[in-house]
Amino acid sequence: MASQTYNAGNIQVLEGLEAVRMRPGMYIGTTSSRGLHHLLWEIVDNAIDEASNGYASEVMVTLHKDGSASVYDNGRGMPVDTHPTMGIPGVEVIFTVLHAGGKFNHENYSYSGGLHGVGASVVNALSRWLTVDVFLNWTHYRMEFTSEFDPKQGKVEAGKPSGPLQVLGNTRKKGTLVRFLPDEEIFEDIRFNGEQVARRLQELAYLNQGIRITFTDERVTDPESRTRVFCYNGGITDYVQYLNAGKTALHPEVIYLEGRRDEVVCRAAIQYTDGFNESLFSYVNNINTPEGGSHETGFKAAFTKCLNDYARKVGLLKDTDANLAGEDFREGLTCVLTAMVRNPQFEGQTKGRLGNSEVRPIVEAVITQQMTDWLDNLKNQETATAIVSKAIRAAQTREAARKTRDNMRKASALEAAPLVGKLASCTGRKWEDNELFIVEGDSAGGSAKQGRDRRFQAILPLRGKPLNVEKKHLDQVLANEEFRSLITALGTSIGESFSLDSLKYGKVIILSDADQDGAHIRAILLTFFLRYMRDLITSGHVYIGMPPLYKVQKGSKIIYAYDDRELAKATRALGKGYTLQRYKGLGEMNPEQLWETTMDPSQRKLMRVSIEDAALVDRLTTILMGDKVEPRRDYISEHADFNRPDDFELPEAQLASAEGA
Numbered sequence: 001m002a003s004q005t006y007n008a009g010n011i012q013v014l015e016g017l018e019a020v021r022m023r024p025g026m027y028i029g030t031t032s033s034r035g036l037h038h039l040l041w042e043i044v045d046n047a048i049d050e051a052s053n054g055y056a057s058e059v060m061v062t063l064h065k066d067g068s069a070s071v072y073d074n075g076r077g078m079p080v081d082t083h084p085t086m087g088i089p090g091v092e093v094i095f096t097v098l099h100a101g102g103k104f105n106h107e108n109y110s111y112s113g114g115l116h117g118v119g120a121s122v123v124n125a126l127s128r129w130l131t132v133d134v135f136l137n138w139t140h141y142r143m144e145f146t147s148e149f150d151p152k153q154g155k156v157e158a159g160k161p162s163g164p165l166q167v168l169g170n171t172r173k174k175g176t177l178v179r180f181l182p183d184e185e186i187f188e189d190i191r192f193n194g195e196q197v198a199r200r201l202q203e204l205a206y207l208n209q210g211i212r213i214t215f216t217d218e219r220v221t222d223p224e225s226r227t228r229v230f231c232y233n234g235g236i237t238d239y240v241q242y243l244n245a246g247k248t249a250l251h252p253e254v255i256y257l258e259g260r261r262d263e264v265v266c267r268a269a270i271q272y273t274d275g276f277n278e279s280l281f282s283y284v285n286n287i288n289t290p291e292g293g294s295h296e297t298g299f300k301a302a303f304t305k306c307l308n309d310y311a312r313k314v315g316l317l318k319d320t321d322a323n324l325a326g327e328d329f330r331e332g333l334t335c336v337l338t339a340m341v342r343n344p345q346f347e348g349q350t351k352g353r354l355g356n357s358e359v360r361p362i363v364e365a366v367i368t369q370q371m372t373d374w375l376d377n378l379k380n381q382e383t384a385t386a387i388v389s390k391a392i393r394a395a396q397t398r399e400a401a402r403k404t405r406d407n408m409r410k411a412s413a414l415e416a417a418p419l420v421g422k423l424a425s426c427t428g429r430k431w432e433d434n435e436l437f438i439v440e441g442d443s444a445g446g447s448a449k450q451g452r453d454r455r456f457q458a459i460l461p462l463r464g465k466p467l468n469v470e471k472k473h474l475d476q477v478l479a480n481e482e483f484r485s486l487i488t489a490l491g492t493s494i495g496e497s498f499s500l501d502s503l504k505y506g507k508v509i510i511l512s513d514a515d516q517d518g519a520h521i522r523a524i525l526l527t528f529f530l531r532y533m534r535d536l537i538t539s540g541h542v543y544i545g546m547p548p549l550y551k552v553q554k555g556s557k558i559i560y561a562y563d564d565r566e567l568a569k570a571t572r573a574l575g576k577g578y579t580l581q582r583y584k585g586l587g588e589m590n591p592e593q594l595w596e597t598t599m600d601p602s603q604r605k606l607m608r609v610s611i612e613d614a615a616l617v618d619r620l621t622t623i624l625m626g627d628k629v630e631p632r633r634d635y636i637s638e639h640a641d642f643n644r645p646d647d648f649e650l651p652e653a654q655l656a657s658a659e660g661a
Helices: 018-022 033-052 090-095 120-125 194-207 236-243 292-311 359-376 378-408 442-451 472-477 483-489 516-532 535-536 564-574 591-599 614-625 628-640 650-659
Strands: 058-063 067-072 128-134 139-150 154-160 168-172 175-182 214-215 225-231 253-262 264-270 278-283 332-342 435-440 457-462 507-511 543-546 548-553 557-561 579-580 606-608
Touching: 018 154, 018 225, 033 067, 033 175, 033 483, 033 543, 058 194, 067 543, 090 120, 090 128, 090 154, 090 591, 120 139, 120 175, 154 168, 154 253, 168 332, 168 516, 175 483, 194 214, 194 225, 236 264, 236 332, 253 359, 264 292, 264 359, 264 378, 264 628, 278 292, 278 614, 292 332, 292 359, 292 378, 359 378, 378 435, 378 472, 435 442, 435 516, 442 457, 442 591, 442 628, 457 483, 472 483, 516 535, 516 543, 516 614, 548 564, 557 564
Parallel strands: 058 214, 278 332, 435 457, 435 507, 507 543
Antiparallel strands: 058 067, 067 175, 128 139, 128 175, 139 154, 139 168, 214 225, 253 264, 264 332, 543 606, 548 557, 548 579
């Protein structure tokens, strides 16, 4: 029973870095893979801050064989002199005191990202050990920190110095090297994802023009692919060209706009393609802002106004014509927008939106001035005319799609007609508890309808493969019967009219066969959600059902295996004499099996779909789902390994039993 008294003696005081280990989620969000990589990003951000403020030209990141990671920059080096009030070296303050750093005023850093002084100490607190080497004034300094269990206090002493600051000798190097090993008692898995790290470093290299970032993964066996160097003298202009690989550009040169006003620096790189999707990626102080914010709002307002004014000036829009909408001018747009802000305030569920209201008018003024100058330049007239002409066609198509939606509503086509005989709805009144299974084929749909819990599970079978919506206009999507049925079932509408407020299901689950056709259907549906219902993904409502590949049975004991590794475990557990069934499709399962393996919330496996890197997702979707064959072939040739051996081997006796089945 809980104590009946509550007084000052009940108040627990967490000293130093203890609070970080007690509640790591408060500082890094999660102890999953995302939180693990957050540690590395904090140290990388410190190095990038040195570079972006003009103090360093090179950053080196290494993933070591022992599981540790290190980050080096050739900047000024962390301070090693004694702190005036704390009486310890500055480097010790940085790594042991929360909210201690040189970024709270603007004397050392004009602009910075990361956690503003919290990052380094949090990394130290959540690491088994951390070592920092400082190369300053021709001298090599080192300080080591460990997190070890103290038997006298009965707890882990987090990030304590192993000894005083050491002087190791003379050096010609300059800068700071930080190496740390994440604590396996804190994180679910302490293995860094090399490709994820490489993608982030490449992104930072694009955002910081001319800075050389070297990434080495010592765990890679092939020495030729162990080290990668990222350096882009074109900065975000090169970034836009990279993003548009696999697309057909409307104009060869990237439009580059840059300006500074009231200590805010704004840059934009713009290129149009012949596609129909908008690809706008914004950043503040090197931090991605997927939810936009005041800088993005200012850019859109200025960009739309400038192009409307130009269209009227050259006669492409008449006095009687209405202005074109912003979405018309952003059809086919690829843009990277960056802003450097002194004191950024981030908002939103994932801190992915800039909230500084004063930034909007500044960005709007900069873009208006820069874009006006670009439009007034005679050499740009052909490109400007092509952009406006594309926007006019987009407006015409948008109006046609609007009329199609209106007509469909009037005829009740978006209410029930397409769903008669298709959607098996559920009876639950709470939308957040309801689930919609999008099932491949009538056969699987029949099993799913019989096996489901009709109180909260609805079934929508698809007849054949839906339309690949990449490079399709909205009116073409609305003309597709399968997607009309899906839009109606979800209740959210589509495109600019999309609204989560009217969503009828908390989970939208794609359930397809575990074969090539099933994978293609998943890809097509995910492309549709990405291009026309992106918020459905970012809000965490889209899932992929995971049907088992195998049924292993011996007597009355049955084990379902979802991949080859689980099959190996199952066959070892059952021993000789089992029977093995390989499911070729959902239709092979009876309703009871489908419920037990794939639909029962207490036993099933679901994969939630999320967007970790919007720019990467956009680029890969274009390459893999677009109409250009060569980029897709090149990507497959580079990344697919058709000679990889199986992940497991069945013992000979078990293999014989499996073949006999």
